[in-house]
Amino acid sequence: MTTEPNFLDQSLDTEIHQSLPLTRTLFSRGMTVLAFALTGGALLPLFAILFEILRQGLPPLMKLQEMRLLGLPISIPEVLVSLPAPEGVQDRANGFANAIVGTLMMVGIACLISVPFGVMTGIFLSEFGKRNAIANAIRFITVILSSVPSIVVGVFAYAVIVLTKLTIPIPLLNATFQTGGFSAWAGGFALSVIMLPIVALSTEEALKLVPTSHRLASAALGGGRFPTICRIVLASALPGITTGVLLAVARAAGETAPLIFTALSSQFWPQGLFSPTPSLSVLIYGYASSPFKTQNQLAWTASLVLIGLVLLSSILSRLVTRSSLKIR
C-alpha cells in the first residue's frame, strides 16, 4: 500500500535539500581559500630560494679548468679546485676549494667524536630504556641537548677550547695536542656536540625496531649482552644507525654559528688541526656581507655546493633506509 507524501514529508524534504545559510557557506569556502593560500605562501620561500641558488650559483660553475687526475686530463669547475684570489685580481683562478676541504675536515672530526658516544648512548637507551629511571632521565636530557641553540654550543666550545691554553704532548706520534686559539679541532668539537643527540636518538629508534625474537634467540644460543648486541642487534640496525649519522652530518655541514668563533676562517688551505680553518658555511656568511660583487656571486655558488652536500647526505640516508627495508 503506497502512502501519499504528506505535509511533514515534504517540509522535511525541502529542509534537507535546502542550501546552507550564507554565513556557513562563506565560512567554508573562505577558510578553504585561506588555507590553500597560506600553504602556497609556505611553499613559496622554498622554491624561491632553490630557484635563486640555481640561477645565481650555476654560472660560475660553468667556468672549467683543465686538470690531470690520475694521469687523465679532465675538466673541473674552477671554483671547486682553487683558492680564493685577492679581490680585483683578474687572471688568477678564484674559488673556495679550501672551504670545502675545511668543512669535510671538521665534519669528519665531529663524526669521530660523536658517532662512538652517540651509538653507545643509543644502545644504552634501548637496552636499559624502560626499566630504569636514570635511563629515562638520560633520554630526556639528550632530547633537551638536541634543542640547545647552536650559538650556545659555539660559546661552550669557545670557552672550553679556545680560551684554555693546554699543550699535551702525544709521545708516540711525536706531536703535541694544543688548545687555545681558533682551530679546526674546536670547530669539530662544537659540531660533535650538535651531532651527538641526533645520532643517539636515531640509534635508539633503530635498535628498538629489531624484533625481540632475535635477541631471545641469541640468548637461547648462549649469548650474553655483549655478543647479542654486537653481532646480532647492531648488524640488523646498521641501516637505521647510518641514516641517523647521515642526517646528523647533513645538519652539521650547514652549521655556521658555532664555527664563526671557534674555527674562524682563512684564505688558505687548512693547515693542520690547530689553526683557523675555513668552512663553506662561514664563507657564505662572510661573502654575503662583503661589499664586493664577485664575492657575493661566489656566495651563491658556495650555497649551491653546500645544499648539494646536505641534499646528498639526506638522499643517501633515505636510500640506505629503503634498501634495508627491501632486504627485510
Place this chain on the structure above:
Amino acid sequence: MTNFFKQSDNLKELSTETDFDTDLTSTEGEGIWLEYGFTGLLWVMALATAGVLFWMSWVIYKDAQPAVREFGLNFLWSQTWNVGQEKFGALPFIYGTLVSSAIALILAVPTGLAVAIITSEDFLPAWVRSPLGFLVELIAAIPSVIVGLWGIFILIPSLLPFQQWLFDHFKWIPLFNSEPFGSGMLMAGIVLSIMILPTVAAISREVLLVIPKELRSASMSLGATRWETIWNVLLPSAGSGILGAVILALGRALGETMAVTMVIGNSIQISPSLLAPGYTIPAILANQFAEAIDKLHIGALMYLALVLFALTLVVNIIAVLMVQLIAGNGLKNVLRPLSLAKGE
C-alpha cells in the same frame, strides 16, 4: 558506549617496537669480564652524553661570573652597550629576541596550521599530500645561512616597496613610524617564521592525524560542514599538542642566529617600530665574540649567552614535556622535525 580512543589503542598494539624487559647480561661463564666491561662502558658513555649538558651549563655560568659580579641583575634592563667604556647592558638584545620571535610566531602558526590541516584532511588526493608534507619539511633542511643570503639579496629588495608603503600610509601607528631602509625587525620576523614553519607544520600534522575518526564522523553526522568540524572539533581536541608545537617553535626561534643576524640591521637602539633595525642575543654573540679580547667584554657576552641558554632551556623543557605527555611514547614526533632541522 563507543570508546573514542580505541583507534589509538589499536595503534599501540600493532606497534612493532620492542617492549622487551628481559635482562640479557650473563652472570657466569667465559667472557664474563667482557660483559661487565661492556655494560660499564655503556653506562660511562651514556652518562657522558648527559653530562655534556651539565658541563655546558657550568662552563657558561663560570665564564659569565666577571660580568655577573660587575653588573648583577641590572644587566638585564640596562640599555648601554659600550665596549670602549666597558659598560654593558642586555635590554636591547632581549627586546629584539622577544619581538622577532613574537612576529615569527604570529606569521608561522596560522601558516603551519594551514599546512597541517591541508596535509591531514582530504582536501587533496593522497598522492599529493605526502610530497607536500615532505616539501614543507625540506625547508627545515636548508641551512640558515643560505636563508639569510636569500634574505639579504632577494627578500629585502622585494619587500622594500611594501615597507615604504607601510611607512607612507601608517606613520601614525608607532609600529611603522621609522623610515625603512631594508633590514629591520619585520624582515627578521619574516625570515624567522620561514625557519620555524616546518616545526609547527610537522608536529601539528602528527597530532591531527592521531585524532580518532569517530570524532569526525560524529561531528559530520550532526550536520557540521568540514570546516566547522575542523574549527570546532578537531583543532580544540588537538589543542594541547599544537600548543606544544608552538612552544617548541618558539624555543627554536629564540636561538636562531645566522638568518636573523644577516637581515636585522644590527642596531643597538630599542625602537617600537617594526621597520627599524634591531639586535638579538644570538646576533650580537655571532658578531662580537670573535673579536672580544678584554675579560669584561667576554664576560658580558657570556652573561648574554647564559641568559639565552636559560631562556631556551626553560622553553624547550616545557615544550618537550608537553609533546611527550600528549603523544605518549611519540618521541618520534619530536625527533623527526628536530633531526631534519637546518644548520645555522
